[in-house]
């Protein structure tokens with residue numbers, strides 16, 4: 185098995201991470217972060233599981249990383265995503281695992297955001313020989329497929345020379361995340377939630393000759409958590425797409441690198457099938473948001489007066505050691521660490537780190 189240097193991975197090392205996951209029958213969680221606290225929690229979780237990890241931010245997460253008071257512009261989101269990347273570049277190797285850095289959904293109205301990030305990587309690459317990110321996602325699934333692939337090809341042509349990978353979306357992940365997509369209507373017709381193998385072949389033909397590509401395919405997945413049974417996951421679509429491309433272009437059995445979005449609350453057997461059909465990355469956001477929030481609620485309920493008074497009005501006891509953010513934010517971080525152990529296990533990824 186290939187062994188890599190711990191820390192930030194991109195280029196050929198990122199390809200190795202993807203290929204080894206597909207060969208080894210496991211997937212790598214891609215966790216959305218919003219702060220150095222949530223980044224560190226994800227790194228701690230991955231180190232504890234002995235697994236490599238992908239860390240990413242949404243456009244809203246990037247905005248929050250730059251500062252909620254800044255204007256909600258592409259420029260602010262560029263600054264925030266760069267802050268995430270630089271913090272990870274700085275500390276990742278200390279955790280002894282491999283870490284890929286990525287940005288989540290970017291639709292047509294946000295293209296200026298990823299455009300600015302690619303420019304930042306170009307400058308960083310010129311100076312250091314390293315891009316800032318391992319990959320970016322463009323989500324043009326709401327546009328006609330020709331436009332989706334044309335725009336994606338344009339970006340990949342700039343990214344590939346730096347060894348960067350591109351994730352695109354075909355078909356539509358249901359639900360809404362960070363203002364992208366629409367509120368999921370549980371009673372509507374969901375045929376648009378399923379990717380067509382013919383479209384996967386078009387993406388393969390257009391993008392594969394340019395550089396490394398991953399596809400967020402839709403097989404009934406929905407962002408957010410809904411009542412079980414209302415969404416029918418059909419991972420066989422991934423299998424059919426692999427078989428179709430493989431047959432049409434005479435490739436090996438799994439030419440596509442698939443990404444699983446909207447997996448929160450999915451049944452374990454569907455996750456296992458998806459991974460066996462070439463899913464190497466599974467996005468995790470909703471579950472870790474709750475995992476971060478829940479311990480803070482428990483902590484505040486256990487220490488209510490420390491959140492009302494600096495000194496107890498009756499006993500004069502000081503509460504400094506209780507309201508110190510390092511106490512209650514630390515409990516939130518531990519919530520993420522615990523929740524992600526389950527994710528690494530569900531994805532068959534425990535102890536699979538390629539770091540030497």
Ligand SMILES: [Zn+2]
Pocket residue numbers: 289357361407445446467
């Ligand atoms: Zn998604």
